[in-house]
Amino acid sequence: MIDVLTFGETMAALRAGQPLQLGGSLNLSVAGAESNVAIGLARLGHTARWAGLTGNDEFGRLVLRTLRAENVDVSFAGTTDVGPTGLVVFEPRIADLVRVTYYRAGSAGSSLSAAHLREALDDGARLVHVSGVTAALGPGPGGAVAEAVQRAADRGALVCMDVNYRSRLWPPGEAASALRPLARYTDILIASDDELSLVADERATTERDRVESLFERGVNEVVIKRGADGAEVFHAGGSTSLPARPVQVRDTVGAGDAFVAGYLSGLLDGDPVPARLARAVATGAFAVASSGDWEGSPTREEIDLLSVAPGSTIR
Numbered sequence: 001m002i003d004v005l006t007f008g009e010t011m012a013a014l015r016a017g018q019p020l021q022l023g024g025s026l027n028l029s030v031a032g033a034e035s036n037v038a039i040g041l042a043r044l045g046h047t048a049r050w051a052g053l054t055g056n057d058e059f060g061r062l063v064l065r066t067l068r069a070e071n072v073d074v075s076f077a078g079t080t081d082v083g084p085t086g087l088v089v090f091e092p093r094i095a096d097l098v099r100v101t102y103y104r105a106g107s108a109g110s111s112l113s114a115a116h117l118r119e120a121l122d123d124g125a126r127l128v129h130v131s132g133v134t135a136a137l138g139p140g141p142g143g144a145v146a147e148a149v150q151r152a153a154d155r156g157a158l159v160c161m162d163v164n165y166r167s168r169l170w171p172p173g174e175a176a177s178a179l180r181p182l183a184r185y186t187d188i189l190i191a192s193d194d195e196l197s198l199v200a201d202e203r204a205t206t207e208r209d210r211v212e213s214l215f216e217r218g219v220n221e222v223v224i225k226r227g228a229d230g231a232e233v234f235h236a237g238g239s240t241s242l243p244a245r246p247v248q249v250r251d252t253v254g255a256g257d258a259f260v261a262g263y264l265s266g267l268l269d270g271d272p273v274p275a276r277l278a279r280a281v282a283t284g285a286f287a288v289a290s291s292g293d294w295e296g297s298p299t300r301e302e303i304d305l306l307s308v309a310p311g312s313t314i315r
Contacts, residue, residue: 003292005125008034008134009109011086012059031293041262049073055108059085074118114147128152136169163191245285
């Protein structure tokens, strides 16, 4: 049985070296919240499967080729003529501030439906990972997320949901209406501190009350990402927190996905919560210290590089 099944929209990614209106070259890669997690897990030695849809075009072929090269299983991924592979453009503005523009309306990924996933779900996985990004893409993808978590829970698989709210994709009220009902099927819920209200009981007003409301609905662990302040996990034994690892920030895009990959890796290894969180904080640090969505994700052997003195040369 494969370790992790995930799905969603993976796009062609263009990265500019300066503001777009000034012209210049663009570097081509791929990017997508769930495939970033899958790559992070594969680099850490786990079996990961991505079951999304790409367009029948060169960008789609790049997506699948890249995932295969990163040892992500794409045997249940689909290709469609309904729309093109989506496109995302990253534009640096000042320091480490990056402006992101999506070209994904009518894309292949937005035509994803529950029917595309059933065969992959039936094949089995220890854990199914979903995110709010896919749920936001429209009724088809939203229905796919809802059915996936229900079928996974019914089959005894663990379910992880990363809220991963994107204001450009949907308003808060719509996100809350779609994501709150999924908490009852979720074992591990991951959110930034400003996203928790989208999935917790709407009557809860404090962070602690929101966490408790999620426990009451069956969530086992609530993992809160606090950016530069680290992260905290609420669980049956209380809570565990860790500060962020100090690194020179190059690019914050993809840091949350790298964090998720590290946490799920520790979970799959059977590690206790403190060790899972330590790995998550480390993989998140690799992401912010590197350029790209997933390119900086470490292998298991590389995690200790964070303890090497700055400026060192590994010989």
